[in-house]
Amino acid sequence: MSEQNTLAHLQTVTESLESGATMQIRYLLNGALPAQDVARLLESSPPKERKLLWELIDDKNEGEVLQYLSEDIGAQFMKDMNTEQLVAVSEHFESDDLADLLQHLPETVVTEVLASMSTQDRMRVEALLSYPEDSAGGLMNTDTITIRPNITVDIVFRYLRRHTELPDMTDNLLVVSRSDRLLGILPLTKLLVADTDETIRDIMETDCTIIDANTPVNEVAQLFEKMDLVSAPVIDSESKKLLGRITIDDVVDVIRDEAEHSMLSMAGLDDDEDTFSPIFKTTKRRAVWLGINLVTAFIASYVIGLFQNTLDQVVALAILMPIVASMGGIAGSQVLTLVIRGIALNQIGATNTRWLLNRELIVGLINGILWATVIAALTALWFDNLMIAYIIAGAIIINLLFAATTGTLLPILLKKLGIDPALAGSVILTTVTDVVGFLSFLGLATIFLL
């Protein structure tokens, strides 16, 4: 329900913008709507409107909205701020989000922002900046609540009551030694049912998920999914000291990004592709992808060109040849998509690749024979020529078998070479199915028809 409101608000705002009724928009943007909804509104607006709306947000509300904006869009607005404004908005951020955003700004600005912060906050952000953005260290927050193992539950309660509030998503207290090494966790659900005179050491959990700061974020996400975690402590890989914790809200972003990554990459789109990117940015990105695919297309044309003489004699071949290439492309894409997902979910390894390839070859063969028969029958009816029907049937079966092999092995090979299978896979696959399709169809025709 709240989602439909974003589009409804957008309608209102657009109409008000057109009629120049900025008062009403100001009212909506500065308090009437929650900051999360304002962020959604900005993300759903074309560039010019987006900038106008941003200017209508009062300075004091900008930080609140920024923290909910997608990183890419937020960074754009921050680039236009002076250091003073940046310092003001940075107070609204959790340390991990701030660290992510700072990475988009020029180094001199970052230094100034850091210099303006309290020593404690600065040290936190600097610690986060020292880890890559796509590692557990870059994803973590430093807002942990730590306790010692030798105190009683009653003392923990009294200690907590001294806080005015606990950080959001606090589901565990972290039990640490005097030298800050993590000894275990104490879930709040366990603390609340414990006898007040029990000692923390006796009720804490030591068999818990602990994350090394260097763990890649996609592995962190898989751990959270597998273990149903709300938060998990992060430690330094060498000293084993507690550094911070990762919370599920940040992991959810990773999961969405990761799941979208394959789909966007397969279409040659950037991960941080903004639906409402301005024309120039969009054109540049798309042009590159079209250029890459043009190479593929010319390779296919070159193969066809080899059979110029054959085509000159039997025009039916020119009419039918796209069918062979297209069926191979479709069948190959299905396998490719399935294997890319399997790799992302970490399901595919040395032991099951062979089974997978076998299955795909059998599936390709059965579907090849089935659809080759259908296509041959239709071809025979259309062109009244049995030989062409046999030839297209053979070419379809050959192409579907190549499609199965390429679709299965190509992404596994690319992954091993450190190349993103989602990005490079579909281009290479199409080249293979086009080339094999035209080569087998026109090649068989040259042998049997001329």
Added chain:
Amino acid sequence: MSEQNTLAHLQTVTESLESGATMQIRYLLNGALPAQDVARLLESSPPKERKLLWELIDDKNEGEVLQYLSEDIGAQFMKDMNTEQLVAVSEHFESDDLADLLQHLPETVVTEVLASMSTQDRMRVEALLSYPEDSAGGLMNTDTITIRPNITVDIVFRYLRRHTELPDMTDNLLVVSRSDRLLGILPLTKLLVADTDETIRDIMETDCTIIDANTPVNEVAQLFEKMDLVSAPVIDSESKKLLGRITIDDVVDVIRDEAEHSMLSMAGLDDDEDTFSPIFKTTKRRAVWLGINLVTAFIASYVIGLFQNTLDQVVALAILMPIVASMGGIAGSQVLTLVIRGIALNQIGATNTRWLLNRELIVGLINGILWATVIAALTALWFDNLMIAYIIAGAIIINLLFAATTGTLLPILLKKLGIDPALAGSVILTTVTDVVGFLSFLGLATIFLL
């Protein structure tokens, strides 16, 4: 790190299976590995191995593993169980997961399993079964901890201490009236810092996210993402009574499914496509998609066939025509993918469609002119024929403009018609770019060359 272990375990298990060393596998499956890892292992195994491994799991451990298996695979194993076994394993499930699994079983079995449960549990599961699986009601759990508004913090602490444990992911206590209407929530993080003599009514939050049982799950997911929730109460839409709560672990599954849905659908794959589905199931699903695409391919061939006479006279056209279709298909897919994601994220509505179409037309025009020039130059060099170069340039520009229009408007139209744009979009788009590509190229050639 734990993820690589799944593949490592798989290696061990596969080798042991081959050498017949079932003792070691039994040991791994029944206690040495956590149930989550055993579930991953089963999901990453081909059907025959999967069945063998399942048989090596002791009856008493089956329920534990089942709760972590993906619904589709879990249901397959449950179909082979007798009622007694089903009753035994059902004790391991949270009520929402059990309700989901029961929907895969025959009605007579479901009745028997329900009859075997305690009245309270049965009522819970029956309540869940009365909501569609893809609504908040189908996603919720009934394990809420409720308190009354007029008691003090101290009494809450004493009440909680009477439990032996609190449900996982309990981050809020739910404050309800005598008639079970939800009045507000009390976050544990707030309870723990409150004075013991404060009254719940004074510290509870009333401005919290409450979910109607009929809300579709994708909207629930968007609410959780937007508001950074760990759990949220679910109420009946009419009586406003508290029914249960939704927790983030279940929402994470929804988010992953939803994000994967577009990618899988665009390749014509089912959402619950199991990477290691058996041959027959896979063949059937793939065959349908190939058949649908064959219609597209024949439509394209039919269009080419209209120009048989032209092709007969200028064979260069047959060599070049796949380039026109392919560039259109690639450009169109990019727009389509972007718009499908925008629709899924609820960013695209009546107010910004026009802007989006404008941008895509301009981007298409610029890229059309750019690549048409390149292709024309290459064509002129290759075939030493300026007229064909002009013709292919014109056709490329026309096809890229059609691709932009179709890619933008088609998914929006399909969505309005209640058809899944991810599923139907790519097939229709390809038909359009093929037909327009061949029609414009061969049509222009017929006019200007003959």
